[in-house]
Amino acid sequence: MAKSKLQEFFFPSLTPQFLLRAAAVALCAYLFFGHLLVPMFIRGKSMEPTYKDGGFTFCWTPSYLFHPPRRFDVVAVKLAGREVVYLKRVVALEGEKVEFRGGVLLVDGKPLDEPYVKYRFPWDLAPRKVEPGCVYLVGDNRGMPIEEHDFGQAPVSRILGKPIW
Numbered sequence: 001m002a003k004s005k006l007q008e009f010f011f012p013s014l015t016p017q018f019l020l021r022a023a024a025v026a027l028c029a030y031l032f033f034g035h036l037l038v039p040m041f042i043r044g045k046s047m048e049p050t051y052k053d054g055g056f057t058f059c060w061t062p063s064y065l066f067h068p069p070r071r072f073d074v075v076a077v078k079l080a081g082r083e084v085v086y087l088k089r090v091v092a093l094e095g096e097k098v099e100f101r102g103g104v105l106l107v108d109g110k111p112l113d114e115p116y117v118k119y120r121f122p123w124d125l126a127p128r129k130v131e132p133g134c135v136y137l138v139g140d141n142r143g144m145p146i147e148e149h150d151f152g153q154a155p156v157s158r159i160l161g162k163p164i165w
Contacts, residue, residue, distance in 0.1 A: 036061055040076065040085060040163065046139030046149055047087050050074065050116055051163070059085070063162035068093075069135050076160040077137060085160055086150065088137035089116070098136045099127040100146070105138070119143030133157070 003011075012018050033039060042055040051057070051074075059076040069075055073090045091114075092098040092107050099105075103120035105112045106127075123146045130136045130153050138151040 037164070038076075038082070038160065040087075042087065046141050046151075047074070047089075048141045049118055050089075050140045051087055057087075057163040057165055059161045060164050061161035064156075064159060068156055069159055069162075073162060075135075075137070075162055077154050078158045078160050082160070086137075087163060088139055088151065088154075090135045091138050092130050092136035094130050094132050094134055096136070097127050097129050100125040103142065114140075116140050117142050121145055128153075135159075 038059040038061060040057050040059050042051050042053060042057065045053045069090045071090055071093060074087060075090060076085050076087055078085055091105060091112060097108050100123040102124065103122045105114060117140055120142050121144055123142065125146065134153040134155050136151075136153045139149060
C-alpha cells in the first residue's frame with residue numbers, strides 16, 4: 001500500500017539521500033546557532049529595564065569583525081568560555097577616564113547622558129583609566145548598591161558579540 005503524502009512528509013523513508021540531507025541540515029544548524037547566532041537566556045537583573053531577568057535573545061557574533069565596540073553598545077562578554085556570558089553596556093573606551101560620583105557616570109570628567117538608566121543609587125567610584133585594548137562595561141540597572149554589581153573593564157577580545165534585540 002502506498003504512503004499518503006502526509007505520511008511521507010512526517011515519516012519519510014530512511015534513504016541514503018534523506019540521511020545525507022538530514023546530516024547537512026544538522027551541521028548547518030550547529031554552525032549557525034553555535035557560532036554565528038548564539039542563543040542566550042538572560043539571568044539576573046543587572047541590565048533591567050533594557051533586558052528583563054528570564055528573557056531570551058540571540059547574540060550576533062560577527063558584530064565586531066569590522067569595527068570595535070562603540071560607546072552605548074550592549075555587548076555579550078565572555079567570563080568563562082561560552083558558558084558564562086554577561087550582557088553589559090559599553091560606557092567608556094580605551095584611554096578614557098571613568099568614575100562614578102553620587103550615582104552619576106563621568107567619562108573624562110564629563111557626565112554621560114544615560115537615558116536607559118531609570119533609577120540611580122548613589123554610586124561612588126574613584127577615577128580609573130581604561131587600558132589599551134579594553135572597554136569599560138556596566139549594567140543599566142543602577143538602582144541597587146554598587147557591591148551587588150559585576151562591572152569594570154574587559155578586553156575587547158572577550159566580547160562575544162551583540163544581542164540582536
